[in-house]
Amino acid sequence: MKIIRNLFSLIAARTVVWGVLLAGFAMIGTAAEDGTQDPLRIALTGRYPPFSFYNTQGELDGFDVAVSRAVAERLNRPLDIVTTEWDGILAGLLAGRYDAIIGSMAVTPQREEVVHFSEPYYLSGAQLFIHRDRRGEIPGIDRIEGLRIGVVVGETYEQYLREHHAEHVRVVTYDDTQLIFQDLIHGRLDGFLSDRLVGAWQIRAAGAPFLPAGDMLYEERIAIPVALENTALLASINMALADMRASGALDRLFDRWFGLPDGHDDPNASAASPESMTFALALRFLLKGFALTLLVAAASLTLGFLASIPVGIVLNLSGGPVRALTRGVVDFIRGTPVLIQLFFVYYGWGMIPVIGMSLSPLAASILTLSVNSAAYMAEVVRSGLMSVDPGQRLAGRAIGLSPVQVFRLIVWPQAFRIAMPSLMNSVVALIKDTALISVVTVSELISNVRSVVSVTYNPIYYLLAAVLFFMVTFPLMKLAGQLEARMRAKGFDHD
Amino acid sequence: MIEAQNITFRYPGAETAALSEVSVEFPRDAISAIVGESGSGKTTLMMCLGRFIRPAQGQALYDRTDVFDIPEHAFRQRLGMVFQKLYLFPHLTVLENMTLAMRHAFGRDRRETDQEAEAMLERLGIAEILDRYPSQISGGQAQRAAIARGLLLRPDYMLLDEPTSALDARTTDAFAEWLRSLKDQTNFIVVTHDILFARRAADRGVCLMNGQIASEGPIEEALSRLHLNEK
Numbered sequence: 148m149k150i151i152r153n154l155f156s157l158i159a160a161r162t163v164v165w166g167v168l169l170a171g172f173a174m175i176g177t178a179a180e181d182g183t184q185d186p187l188r189i190a191l192t193g194r195y196p197p198f199s200f201y202n203t204q205g206e207l208d209g210f211d212v213a214v215s216r217a218v219a220e221r222l223n224r225p226l227d228i229v230t231t232e233w234d235g236i237l238a239g240l241l242a243g244r245y246d247a248i249i250g251s252m253a254v255t256p257q258r259e260e261v262v263h264f265s266e267p268y269y270l271s272g273a274q275l276f277i278h279r280d281r282r283g284e285i286p287g288i289d290r291i292e293g294l295r296i297g298v299v300v301g302e303t304y305e306q307y308l309r310e311h312h313a314e315h316v317r318v319v320t321y322d323d324t325q326l327i328f329q330d331l332i333h334g335r336l337d338g339f340l341s342d343r344l345v346g347a348w349q350i351r352a353a354g355a356p357f358l359p360a361g362d363m364l365y366e367e368r369i370a371i372p373v374a375l376e377n378t379a380l381l382a383s384i385n386m387a388l389a390d391m392r393a394s395g396a397l398d399r400l401f402d403r404w405f406g407l408p409d410g411h412d413d414p415n416a417s418a419a420s421p422e423s424m425t426f427a428l429a430l431r432f433l434l435k436g437f438a439l440t441l442l443v444a445a446a447s448l449t450l451g452f453l454a455s456i457p458v459g460i461v462l463n464l465s466g467g468p469v470r471a472l473t474r475g476v477v478d479f480i481r482g483t484p485v486l487i488q489l490f491f492v493y494y495g496w497g498m499i500p501v502i503g504m505s506l507s508p509l510a511a512s513i514l515t516l517s518v519n520s521a522a523y524m525a526e527v528v529r530s531g532l533m534s535v536d537p538g539q540r541l542a543g544r545a546i547g548l549s550p551v552q553v554f555r556l557i558v559w560p561q562a563f564r565i566a567m568p569s570l571m572n573s574v575v576a577l578i579k580d581t582a583l584i585s586v587v588t589v590s591e592l593i594s595n596v597r598s599v600v601s602v603t604y605n606p607i608y609y610l611l612a613a614v615l616f617f618m619v620t621f622p623l624m625k626l627a628g629q630l631e632a633r634m635r636a637k638g639f640d641h642d
Numbered sequence: 643m644i645e646a647q648n649i650t651f652r653y654p655g656a657e658t659a660a661l662s663e664v665s666v667e668f669p670r671d672a673i674s675a676i677v678g679e680s681g682s683g684k685t686t687l688m689m690c691l692g693r694f695i696r697p698a699q700g701q702a703l704y705d706r707t708d709v710f711d712i713p714e715h716a717f718r719q720r721l722g723m724v725f726q727k728l729y730l731f732p733h734l735t736v737l738e739n740m741t742l743a744m745r746h747a748f749g750r751d752r753r754e755t756d757q758e759a760e761a762m763l764e765r766l767g768i769a770e771i772l773d774r775y776p777s778q779i780s781g782g783q784a785q786r787a788a789i790a791r792g793l794l795l796r797p798d799y800m801l802l803d804e805p806t807s808a809l810d811a812r813t814t815d816a817f818a819e820w821l822r823s824l825k826d827q828t829n830f831i832v833v834t835h836d837i838l839f840a841r842r843a844a845d846r847g848v849c850l851m852n853g854q855i856a857s858e859g860p861i862e863e864a865l866s867r868l869h870l871n872e873k
Contacts, residue, residue, distance in 0.1 A: 544714075549715070
């Protein structure tokens with residue numbers, strides 16, 4: 148715990164320094180331009196209906212989004228919404244990637260140690276929901292042993308369950324609510340602990356067969372966190388909220404999303420129940436994501452391949468410190484998960500003293516994937532170079548070619564042909580690895596398909612996304628096979 | 643003239659020297675053969691003459707100059723080498739194999755080099771393999787193509803390492819004749835363990851045993867003296 152707290156204070160200290168510098172830049176920037184304000188950067192997940200989600204038009208919508216707009220309007224700043232995973236949302240705030248989170252975050256003592264919370268903008272509470280079919284079976288969370296209860300990783304409910312109900316409840320963690328709903332429908336969970344409002348809204352909007360079981364477990368104050376040092380922003384957000392409360396704007400927003408028209412709990416009546424996204428729209432959304440996926444893959448492959456050639460050559464040296472160092476780096480990259488590398492580059496890059504500047508999600512993704520593919524392709528290049536008969540170099544020298552010409556005209560063309568099938572496999576692997584970058588807020592295919600499923604409740608879109616991937620990877624895999632066959636026919640593996 | 647002057651060479655970690663105090667001359671206007679069993683040091687001698695190995699003692703001379711004092715680029719133009727495994731470049735056609743060095747190492751024009759290469763293959767009787775890849779031609783054709791690749795650079799001398807290793811007895815005879823027909827093109831030095839081939843192809847011979855010269859002189863003389871020594 149101490150280490151984590153130290154880490155946090157380190158992050159916070161750095162954020163202060165950079166915050167000051169950035170503020171300086173920002174002031175220069177605003178002075179130079181025509182007085183336009185810096186955008187207010189607000190983070191939310193975009194996958195937490197009805198608080199934030201993509202609506203039928205494929206646009207961000209929901210109660211939190213509406214609150215964000217209202218706050219930005221009152222601060223007289225343009226709004227820039229950043230969608231990010233819940234899991235790293237606080238780390239992103241501490242790293243200065245956005246100014247505040249309006250993502251239905253509950254105030255907890257632990258969180259208060261690292262951020263400042265505004266006044267609450269609504270109150271809710273923890274509620275156990277179960278499948279309608281088991282209404283009589285599960286009267287409440289502590290009346291029955293061994294319940295499998297789903298929670299979202301990093302939400303307050305997880306910790307609550309582990310602290311208060313650890314003995315008779317099995318906590319199952321998920322990346323997002325959507326997956327919990329699917330598992331509850333399929334009977335892999337007995338229930339889930341979530342926000343009372345979310346559960347109620349889900350039942351209404353999706354016709355999901357869930358019911359609340361027992362009383363609310365505790366009440367939560369939902370508020371807006373900002374970085375500790377950002378007291379000016381905190382004050383203006385509090386003023387904005389106070390104004391919204393006084394003018395009734397906040398109540399009207401709340402009613403629009405959660406109010407029941409005639410006062411009783413009619414599951415089908417809602418002021419803002421979203422219709423399901425049409426297939427055409429969903430497809431367009433997926434294709435848009437896929438275009439980004441392919442862009443990232445193409446950029447990373449190009450950079451990675453270019454880097455892999457010198458690295459492969461160095462790996463092929465017989466010894467020396469440069470080779471040893473390169474060997475170590477390549478092994479480290481290949482021996483650690485891409486996901487961890489991606490998190491480090493995205494959240495940690497800005498903390499490296501010399502660099503000091505954090506990367507955009509897209510840049511972080513391309514950098515990580517490029518370095519990763521360079522490491523893998525360098526091995527392929529190395530073994531390609533190794534399988535070229537040393538006599539080929541000798542023969543090249545014997546007819547008067549310089550060492551550079553020997554490499555360029557004789558060794559490399561052969562090594563490349565030998566390496567080609569394996570390189571194709573690296574390409575396929577990298578294209579699939581792009582799936583990981585959804586965790587750093589790049590709205591590529593995986594991120595988009597999860598958003599689509601979170602409003603359509605139709606898991607078939609996962610399959611559709613898989614098919615999109617396959618349409619690109621399959622021809623590449625075929626090509627790799629054909630190249631290999633042709634290589635063998637040409638007798639490249641012997642002289 | 644190419645000559646070895648008092649060359650001694652020992653491979654790292656080897657107990658005995660591969661060559662000890664070898665001195666021999668290879669005059670122009672004669673095909674010379676370096677004859678010996680495997681391990682006799684004949685390939686090491688070739689690598690020394692070809693400027694691939696620097697002797698520990700003594701030197702290889704080209705027209706009285708140490709080969710390592712001649713810039714490599716200039717030296718390669720005067721002395722061609724064809725290795726036992728030929729090392730045609732598998733990713734290039736025969737024609738491209740032949741013109742590669744002329745174009746890139748000596749900056750010659752492509753059309754011109756193509757014509758020269760075609761004429762050379764015509765003369766060597768293998769014009770039909772022009773556009774084939776090395777994997778698509780026979781061992782004998784590959785042998786001739788590799789020699790043709792070297793000849794195109796118009797070398798003063800040309801070293802051939804075990805040129806008959808992939809040929810049977812009948813084609814070996816034909817190859818010896820063919821080689822003699824090219825005497826006007828360059829001065830060949832063949833490294834071989836095949837005494838019959840050496841007798842047919844060469845004018846002069848140097849016989850090596852255990853890294854030392856066993857006999858030397860006109861080919862018949864050198865070989866018969868070798869036999870006497872063996873007895």
